Amino acid sequence: MSILSEPAHLVDPHAERIGETSGVRTYLARVEQSIADGRDRPWDKMYGKTGIGIMLSGWCEYRSQTGHVTGVPGTIFFGNQDEHFTGRYLGAPGIRRLAIWYDNDFLEKIADACGIDHPRFSVAALPPGKPAYGIFRDMLALIVGSGDVEYIASSLAETALLFGRESKSSPRISDRDRKRILSAVRHIDSGFFESCSVDALAAITGFSRYHFMRLFKAVTGQSANQYVIATRLRAAAVRIAETKVPVSDIAFDVGFNDISHFNTYFRAAFACSPRQLRNRYRS
Template sequence: MAIATLLQRESINVVDYRCNAGPDDRPFPEQHRQYSISFVRRGSFGCHIEGEHYELVAGSVFIGHPGGEYLCTHDHHGCGDECLSFGLSAEVVDMIAGPQRPLWRTRCVAPLPQLMIVGELAQVIAAGNSDMALDEAGVLLAAKYIEVVSGQSRRSLRTHAQARRRAVEAAMWIDANSQHAIDFEQAARQVGLSSFHFLRLFAAIIGVTPHQYLVRSRLRHAARLLADEDRPITAVALDVGFNDLSNFVRTFHRAAGMSPRDFRRAARGDRRIFREMMAPAARA
């Protein structure tokens, strides 16, 4: 495990985790020392929490609270995973969550478009390619988490290891090929399943349908390009797999709460846009 501390303050710290564990590495119980929210940006890993099993892929989010126990596994993918993790003080969590504080327990969250886009923005900031600050990105990601998961729950998944492996492999294949015109039948063939069984399996284990994950993967890649590069927005839309600009703008706006153009401006330090990003979460 390679660990790099990117920011260390009393109220928030940011750590870059790069894990190269694989199927041959023996898992062991771990415990969160603080409140945290971690964005999975590459690879995959399994996580056992209080009798439930989750599979996290690129775009998933891992929530931690002090004393929360978990056990991570790498049964399905040989090159590990990478996470950008924000550690938060109790005061910051109280400020962000308010009456929704019970939502901040150790848990895993399926890839949600609002969180994926903010996670990509945080990565751009971590790489030094934005005028926004890392602590701002952490607060925004935490606030968005509270906003989008309010009232949501995830049922316990009782699936065997081979089924989980196939779902994770399919998710990674979709993410790697999301710029192309693919459908769930192609993904089902990649893991040797019938279309009907694949749909049920993927949604149960990953937490979203294959098509939802495809669209969200495209949005995640688009967010990175918008923040990192100067290519025209139309080119970004086509490069990540959207067929036309209007569909891309509409889908991105629905996920991010702003247009691609405004997102690019926010990533480059437009304070007004950043305040507007925070406003819906503050009202949640």
């Protein structure tokens, strides 16, 4: 079978599901890696789920209803639910691949937000290169459950759905829609210390959840969650520099519920710890 769904005689019995945190499981049906023996027996199968896979080692010939490619390490493969495909490995032992299978309901919502009638990928594969690297980076983020998981899952799905289609640019924003998004921005700026969930922000604008997520990124350059975190960090940095209030109190006051998460985000944003920032301003 292909990179996305191996037949029983090719799958290592120790193939494993990885990265299934509660957050990832909400958006993805399965995340898995597996190893094949590299024998060149052909296969002819059908996908049971829609998924994205990457070849980590080995080579294969792959043909689906959307195209025909020779897969090499770094090739990204796209498979649609109920799509027939054929192929064979090209004799390389230790074939390794990583695959992400999307939950159908989630994928349908992303397609709808992108103005796509059917949540199906229009290309069979993407060769190694910068776009493929970006997809691999997002796949790894989902596997470990790091960052804004929902945004990464939806952004990855959007990117894959738009490959091979006419519209690959950011969505056009009308003045009216921009004002609606900015109403959510104003809400965050004035109430960042309280809960700012995506659902609540979408409700303010009147957009559906995933349409809101897409437009918010187009307007601000960040996902809604990233914007909330950045706003909280800026507010925290000012208070840390200007006051003697304990750092932990400041972290909770600006909206963080976990001091370790706050410290991690703060270091990533300012390249120093909160205490180091305070000491610099005191000196």
